[in-house]
Amino acid sequence: MEDLQARHRREARDLQSRVTQKKKKQASKKTRKGVNDECEKLEAELHEKHAAEIAALNGEPDAVNGEPEATAEAEALSEPLEALALKPAQDDISESTPAPQAHDDGPPTAPQTKKPNKAKARLAKRALEQEQQARQAAEEAKNLPDLKQQERARMLEYMSERGLREKEIRADGHCLYAAVADQLEQLEIPLGLVSGVEGVPAYRVVRAAAAEYIERYPDEFEAFLEEPLEGYLRKIRETGEWGGQLELMALAKSYAVDIHVLQDFGRVEKIGGAGGKEQAVWLGYYKHGFGLGEHYNSLRKAG
Numbered sequence: 001m002e003d004l005q006a007r008h009r010r011e012a013r014d015l016q017s018r019v020t021q022k023k024k025k026q027a028s029k030k031t032r033k034g035v036n037d038e039c040e041k042l043e044a045e046l047h048e049k050h051a052a053e054i055a056a057l058n059g060e061p062d063a064v065n066g067e068p069e070a071t072a073e074a075e076a077l078s079e080p081l082e083a084l085a086l087k088p089a090q091d092d093i094s095e096s097t098p099a100p101q102a103h104d105d106g107p108p109t110a111p112q113t114k115k116p117n118k119a120k121a122r123l124a125k126r127a128l129e130q131e132q133q134a135r136q137a138a139e140e141a142k143n144l145p146d147l148k149q150q151e152r153a154r155m156l157e158y159m160s161e162r163g164l165r166e167k168e169i170r171a172d173g174h175c176l177y178a179a180v181a182d183q184l185e186q187l188e189i190p191l192g193l194v195s196g197v198e199g200v201p202a203y204r205v206v207r208a209a210a211a212e213y214i215e216r217y218p219d220e221f222e223a224f225l226e227e228p229l230e231g232y233l234r235k236i237r238e239t240g241e242w243g244g245q246l247e248l249m250a251l252a253k254s255y256a257v258d259i260h261v262l263q264d265f266g267r268v269e270k271i272g273g274a275g276g277k278e279q280a281v282w283l284g285y286y287k288h289g290f291g292l293g294e295h296y297n298s299l300r301k302a303g
Contacts, residue, residue, distance in 0.1 A: 173240030177203040182298040183281040213250040
């Protein structure tokens with residue numbers, strides 16, 4: 001009985017292989033029903049054959065003619081065939097794909113491994129290269145001089161030599177005007193009003209003073225402008241546009257003070273406007289020290 005069962009299992013696997021080949025190579029929309037019917041007929045014939053052989057070995061009547069016990073045993077032996085049955089072939093199955101081969105000593109061979117995705121491999125390689133470049137740049141940055149720290153250390157040294165201490169001004173685009181306002185308050189020089197309106201922030205009052213002076217004496221400034229005077233004045237009055245050399249000149253004349261700008265390496269730029277009076281405004285100018293770029297702080301007297 002064991003030898004018979006082993007042979008039945010081999011025959012069931014062989015038939016399954018044949019059925020699979022038929023469905024892959026012969027089935028199409030037009031022929032699928034005929035191929036399926038043929039496969040079912042082959043499976044039924046093998047089932048009947050196995051049932052008859054088991055009944056003959058047991059010395060019993062033909063299971064196909066009504067012996068339930070032999071039939072049950074044959075159905076049990078045919079379970080591998082049913083378990084291995086595949087769904088009808090689909091239209092998109094490639095005819096060139098080989099079917100798994102059946103062997104007497106084991107299950108059908110596994111399908112071929114999917115080929116690596118070349119696009120994903122290229123992306124992974126590129127990501128690795130970028131990561132390596134970032135690490136290299138970080139290592140190189142460690143060896144570069146810290147310009148901000150160096151500039152700050154030198155500025156503090158030069159302030160100390162001149163008996164000055166720093167009042168930090170917010171880096172928001174209004175720093176030049178806010179620093180000048182702080183200096184004027186230290187000198188007890190009135191800032192003035194903006195069109196007669198009180199309660200305006202100090203830096204806005206100083207902005208208005210710079211714009212008013214440039215507007216009053218346009219011949220002194222228009223040669224240095226790269227845009228129409230009207231638009232330039234609007235930026236000074238109404239926006240957070242940075243101030244520079246022209247605005248310092250206007251403020252020195254407007255408030256009749258000398259403006260001293262201490263820069264890196266101890267250089268001091270003087271913008272005259274006091275007209276012989278001993279009234280000096282001191283500002284500290286930074287090129288690297290702040291995130292927005294160039295920046296002005298107010299320099300008060302130490303002590």
